[in-house]
Amino acid sequence: MDPTPPLDAPVTRRHFLRNGARLMAMTGLGVAAGALATRSTGASWVWQLDPAKCLHCGNCATQCVLEQSAVKCVHAYAVCGYCQLCTGFFAPEPNELTTAAENQLCPTAAIQRAFVEDPYYQYSIDEQLCIGCAKCVEGCNRFGNGSLFLQIRHDRCLNCNECAIARACPGDAFRRVPADHPYLLKTAS
Amino acid sequence: MLRRLKFIIALAVILLPALLACAEQRFPPPDFEETHHVLPSTTTPAARQIWLQYADTGVFLAALATAVWLIYKKRSRSRLVWLSLFSLAYFGFYRKGCICPIGSPQNIVLGLVNPGYAVPVTVLIFCFAPIVVALFAGRAFCAGVCPQGALQDFVLIKPVAVPPWLEQALSVVPFIFLGAGLIYAGAGTGFVICRYDPFVPFFRLSGGSFILTMGAAFLLLGMFVGRPYCRFLCPYGGLLRLASLASKWRVRVTPDTCTQCRLCEQSCPFGAMREPASAARNPASLGAARRRLGWMLALLPVLVVAGAWAGSKLSPAAAQLHPDVAAAERYVRQLTVPAQYGLMTPEALSLQRAAGDPEAILKLAADLRHRFDLACWLFGGWIGLVIGVKLVSLSVPASRTDYEPDRGACFSCARCFTACPNERVRLGRLPAADKPATP
Numbered sequence: 001m002d003p004t005p006p007l008d009a010p011v012t013r014r015h016f017l018r019n020g021a022r023l024m025a026m027t028g029l030g031v032a033a034g035a036l037a038t039r040s041t042g043a044s045w046v047w048q049l050d051p052a053k054c055l056h057c058g059n060c061a062t063q064c065v066l067e068q069s070a071v072k073c074v075h076a077y078a079v080c081g082y083c084q085l086c087t088g089f090f091a092p093e094p095n096e097l098t099t100a101a102e103n104q105l106c107p108t109a110a111i112q113r114a115f116v117e118d119p120y121y122q123y124s125i126d127e128q129l130c131i132g133c134a135k136c137v138e139g140c141n142r143f144g145n146g147s148l149f150l151q152i153r154h155d156r157c158l159n160c161n162e163c164a165i166a167r168a169c170p171g172d173a174f175r176r177v178p179a180d181h182p183y184l185l186k187t188a189s
Numbered sequence: 190m191l192r193r194l195k196f197i198i199a200l201a202v203i204l205l206p207a208l209l210a211c212a213e214q215r216f217p218p219p220d221f222e223e224t225h226h227v228l229p230s231t232t233t234p235a236a237r238q239i240w241l242q243y244a245d246t247g248v249f250l251a252a253l254a255t256a257v258w259l260i261y262k263k264r265s266r267s268r269l270v271w272l273s274l275f276s277l278a279y280f281g282f283y284r285k286g287c288i289c290p291i292g293s294p295q296n297i298v299l300g301l302v303n304p305g306y307a308v309p310v311t312v313l314i315f316c317f318a319p320i321v322v323a324l325f326a327g328r329a330f331c332a333g334v335c336p337q338g339a340l341q342d343f344v345l346i347k348p349v350a351v352p353p354w355l356e357q358a359l360s361v362v363p364f365i366f367l368g369a370g371l372i373y374a375g376a377g378t379g380f381v382i383c384r385y386d387p388f389v390p391f392f393r394l395s396g397g398s399f400i401l402t403m404g405a406a407f408l409l410l411g412m413f414v415g416r417p418y419c420r421f422l423c424p425y426g427g428l429l430r431l432a433s434l435a436s437k438w439r440v441r442v443t444p445d446t447c448t449q450c451r452l453c454e455q456s457c458p459f460g461a462m463r464e465p466a467s468a469a470r471n472p473a474s475l476g477a478a479r480r481r482l483g484w485m486l487a488l489l490p491v492l493v494v495a496g497a498w499a500g501s502k503l504s505p506a507a508a509q510l511h512p513d514v515a516a517a518e519r520y521v522r523q524l525t526v527p528a529q530y531g532l533m534t535p536e537a538l539s540l541q542r543a544a545g546d547p548e549a550i551l552k553l554a555a556d557l558r559h560r561f562d563l564a565c566w567l568f569g570g571w572i573g574l575v576i577g578v579k580l581v582s583l584s585v586p587a588s589r590t591d592y593e594p595d596r597g598a599c600f601s602c603a604r605c606f607t608a609c610p611n612e613r614v615r616l617g618r619l620p621a622a623d624k625p626a627t628p
Contacts (some may be wrong), residue, residue, distance in 0.1 A: 018434075018436075019435075021434070022324050022435040022436070022437065025320075025324055025435060026324060029317055029320060029321065032297065033313060033317060037313070039307050040307055040308050040310055040313060043239060044239065044242055044309040044312075045306075045307075055541070055542070057535055057538050059535060065396060066393070066395060067394075067395045074231050076231055077230070077231065078218060078228055080218060081214065081216025081217065081218060082216075082219050116221065116224060117221060117223045117224045117226065120221070122226070124229065144215060145214045145215055145216055153234055154233075154234050154235060154236040155234035155235075158285050158287060158393065159236070159237070159287060160383065161287055161293075161296065161383045162292075162379055162383045162384060170512075170535035170536070170538040171539070171542055172512065172513070179236045179237075179239065180239075182233070182235070182236045185231055185233070188214070188218065
């Protein structure tokens with residue numbers, strides 16, 4: 001710490017400049033903080049992807065900073081047609097409509113298919129297995145209702161200041177959303 | 190007849206929305222009349238609780254205050270090490286390094302430039318609190334709170350002195366990086382400071398090969414060169430360096446009189462210790478020094494103008510890095526020379542998106558190019574200013590009577606305190622009889 005100069009000590013040029021610079025810096029910070037505070041929010045922002053803009057390119061599976069992506073497939077059950085031949089579940093031209101691995105589109109068998117009533121089947125996602133590759137999303141959007149779509153799962157997302165997937169997204173689908181409404185879900189219109 | 194027509198029209202008006210809704214869904218959802226199956230709802234795990242973020246901010250402010258207290262009141266290196274260990278564990282490995290003050294100026298600039306982005310209060314505090322502390326008490330943040338700094342501090346085993354010319358030359362890099370980061374954040378292209386933070390991948394235990402290699406290189410280098418990232422790259426370190434140049438109080442090697450024993454000279458691994466220098470030591474060289482300072486002051490505006498001119502030439506290349514500009518250019522190029530991109534590649538998809546609404550994306554790209562013109566012009570001028578001010582500062586004769594740490598470069602790590610025999614006497618580790626004679 002500088003030895004405090006006595007009160008009647010002459011102000012040196014260096015001291016004067018330093019005090020002036022500090023005063024200016026504090027004023028600048030105050031002005032910036034004030035300008036931002038008028039627009040600032042107590043809430044915070046989180047990343048989310050807009051399913052309407054998503055191009056199902058598969059970048060989400062590989063570009064996330066996490067070893068296993070924070071983006072997973074989710075299912076809007078109310079939008080789903082409960083098809084027997086689900087193009088999100090079955091590979092194109094499946095041998096037969098069974099859950100055998102060679103018939104499935106999902107590389108990790110993360111979609112579970114359960115019989116509800118004839119001829120309807122319910123599909124649900126096992127998030128432990130889902131890698132967010134969007135193969136099912138592509139299939140569902142091509143022929144079906146588009147009820148399978150990608151979302152950032154906020155129990156996994158680190159909320160990086162710059163989302164690595166957003167940078168690589170060809171559809172510009174990622175944006176910041178308020179943390180109290182952190183999902184952009186598809187709903188039956 | 191008329192009544193029937195009215196009825197049909199009314200029916201159509203009523204049913205139209207329902208018909209449209211059905212048209213959106215190719216396969217209408219079944220109503221499960223047999224089984225009365227209840228549709229599950231989509232799960233939505235909540236984001237991190239807001240009060241936890243305020244708790245982080247509280248821990249951050251408390252750590253800053255503790256660092257200042259340990260440096261100025263306790264003058265204790267060992268306790269400061271414990272504090273930085275805590276910060277490494279909490280802000281590094283627990284909070285995974287986001288958000289950290291190093292990247293926060295980008296959010297501030299984005300908030301100032303883009304009215305659509307409201308800066309969260311926590312980000313404001315993370316950005317401004319260490320600067321305010323530095324304006325009064327120096328870089329206490331670097332010493333005890335920054336996890337990146339703590340990581341580098343712990344790998345430092347055999348510090349090697351960096352030659353002063355290299356040290357001075359490299360010390361302008363943080364400011365250039367800061368300028369680039371803020372320009373890119375302001376233009377809405379991305380947060381380059383976060384992208385090239387070499388230590389955050391370690392905190393997350395995952396990352397791309399490039400950034401992990403960069404991090405490993407910095408850690409290897411950090412074994413021999415004290416805190417290479419903090420000194421030669423960290424943009425926030427640059428801000429704090431400026432702030433602590435104007436700081437009210439400063440770290441001194443000894444609170445007592447300096448006996449000029451030079452024992453502290455070797456204790457600083459960061460090249461921040463400065464030897465005594467008297468401005469009036471050699472009157473013969475005073476005139477030459479003044480002339481040099483005059484030349485450098487005259488050179489400053491020249492450098493700024495030259496930098497701004499060179500920067501404006503960079504604008505087209507810099508704008509290319511923005512994805513929307515890149516998409517627009519790809520679209521325009523494809524109109525004359527049809528390009529073949531693989532099916533479902535990001536290039537092909539962005540082209541598809543651009544082709545969907547070409548006018549909008551071309552207008553957006555033109556708008557962004559204008560922004561980049563201004564930004565690159567400013568950035569070039571900023572580089573000129575940084576280099577010019579560095580040259581001026583090197584030409585200003587220093588005036589010191591004692592060995593003391595440089596205001597800007599000192600991280601307040603408290604290593605030099607115990608190197609001082611007077612401090613050891615004060616702590617009772619040396620008997621007062623061994624106290625070196627005062628000159």
